[in-house]
Amino acid sequence: VRPLVSLVGAGPGAADLMTLRAVERLRAAEVVFHDRLVDPAALDFAPPQAERVLVGKAPGVREWSQPRINRLLVAAARQGRRVVRLKCGDPGVFGRAGEEIAALAEAGFAVEIVPGVTAASAAAAEIGRPLTDRAARRSLLLVSAHPAEGAPPLDWAALGAADATLAVYMGVARAGEVAAALMAGGADPATPVAVVERAGRADARRTAATLGDLAAVIAAQAVRNPAILLIDPPRRAAGAAAAPRRAAAAG
């Protein structure tokens, strides 16, 4: 028996990048709680009589706190309704799905997760280049530029030493800080960065930058969220200290 509640990935923002399974869940939904950035066309897959509830944050709109969203999901499940929680991208990647699953579990409700296309995949597709290759981009690190309140800052020097393409989510506002931290960790300012806005959508825009000019380029081009930063595996700057992992290997 399928759980009453499905956390469904809507994909990166274009309705046709949803999966067939996501569409099927929407068609069976009695109530849909959706993020602000979900394509309105995605919601059209739900039956006309299904209730649609926008739970995302938006400028000028009363903010929906995570505990409030959790309470709404639990209340709808208690009513025995078939609930779809429609989240941008993949629910498992920076989607706070864990908090919603925990609240529902505490109330006795199982949850199904329907995975989706995450924004990094759509951003790479937009620039016509894979996220990994067998030479220079051997792994892929997905990271959010917005740490949780009270959490320690991410260790960008360690992240930059992992020989991975960095896909930075929610990175527009903090791009300058992220670039500075990576460079402070020894990354070459010439390391290429691709900035992709609205990946997967007809109005997608690609902007090329480097770590060194990233903040200036974002300001000059008026880059806006939703956007992903794809940072090539940071090269070591000439004369920079050895990478942390080398230092550790020697010690």
Place this chain on the structure above:
Amino acid sequence: VRPLVSLVGAGPGAADLMTLRAVERLRAAEVVFHDRLVDPAALDFAPPQAERVLVGKAPGVREWSQPRINRLLVAAARQGRRVVRLKCGDPGVFGRAGEEIAALAEAGFAVEIVPGVTAASAAAAEIGRPLTDRAARRSLLLVSAHPAEGAPPLDWAALGAADATLAVYMGVARAGEVAAALMAGGADPATPVAVVERAGRADARRTAATLGDLAAVIAAQAVRNPAILLIDPPRRAAGAAAAPRRAAAAG
């Protein structure tokens, strides 16, 4: 004008985890070159008269080399046919898409990438848990256990220091090596590992392990590919040397 050639993500193995856009490209295809692990039901979306070419490697079957696949794609494009290269998961993640794009570009053909759901997302959905959260799993590292021939081995100690959930692709055969390398880098043998076979499919199977018993559990449970290892952000073993990043921060 859409390019003649589309590199299309088939998702993690269940046909209903394909995107609507992938289905649309299949419906328009004149020839489909597909990996071995693609769900046969996915191919049913292509017109009956479309040619289907299996280009994956399989035990006992003549191996298709990457250069040969590249040549076939170029030859089909030169014939003016509408080509779909259907790849498991997301084409940009461990899909060797870069080599195919380069071969086509050299022959003068542009390529469109249709992103897909990558296996890590499906594996996390299968165990009902997100890949990231705001406390203990603040980033996500996708890595292949099979480095390219001639490439230096991955630096597992550095990878383990990134405070990231590790999603290891193609990791069944080398799980013992991967676990040993992470533990040699200071990771606690008690670090939890979820092994997910055939994520997203009706016959999916989940097996719980730790870094310390991973190889034994995989052998005892006869775990087979396709499978993903989801390793929690490696905890430092008691008494282990400081993490590389700490050593670097102090130096």
